[in-house]
Amino acid sequence: MRSFKTAFPPELLQSVQAGTMAYTYKGVHCLKDPFDLVIYLKLIWDLKPKSLIEIGSNQGGGALWFADMLSIAGLGCPVVSIDRVPPTGLTDPRIAFLAGDAARLGDTLTPQLLAALPHPWLVTARTPMTRRWRHCGFSPRRPAPATSSLSRTACSTTSAWPRPMAAARTARSPNFSRAHPLRSGC
Secondary structure (H helix, E strand, O other), X not given: OOOOOOOOOHHHHHHHHHHHHHOEEOOEEOOOOHHHHHHHHHHHHHHOOOEEEEEOOOOOHHHHHHHHHHHHOOOOOOEEEEXXXXXXXXXXXXXXXEEOOXXXXXXXXXXXXXXXXXXXXXXXXXXXXXXXXXXXXXXXXXXXXXXXOOOOOOOEOOOOOOOOEOOOEEOOXXXXXXXXXXXXXX
């Protein structure tokens, strides 16, 4: 099991977590903390993704934030957001909310859908990084097989503090190349 030891005092972490749980973007719960927001902005700037896949929609605030930040960066790429129960009442032409299970992504991210999403991809996850989740095709410590269409570009989880961030990877082709590491331990 990975250590959750951090230099941040527990009181600070509890305060940030409380703020994260209360944070809304354009009136929609977002569930992103300041650290996530800065890291995602850096990834967007560095990777310049042409597609973004978010695993874990909750109420859709994160997908809305991603769509706006991608538009501001001049990228205007599609956002595909997957959750067991996709949000209702939030519509945006830049976002596709899909029903799906993080442990069975192949059922939702069909070969046809993946083929339609231009590369590079930025893939984020707000689901716990469990062994069951990793078996779906995303692994934080090893690249996806060359035959995998689920090449991960980045992975983060908001299940516990501190949130780990895997090495960023660009998915310019089915055989993606390693970019610079951000934080390890996902």
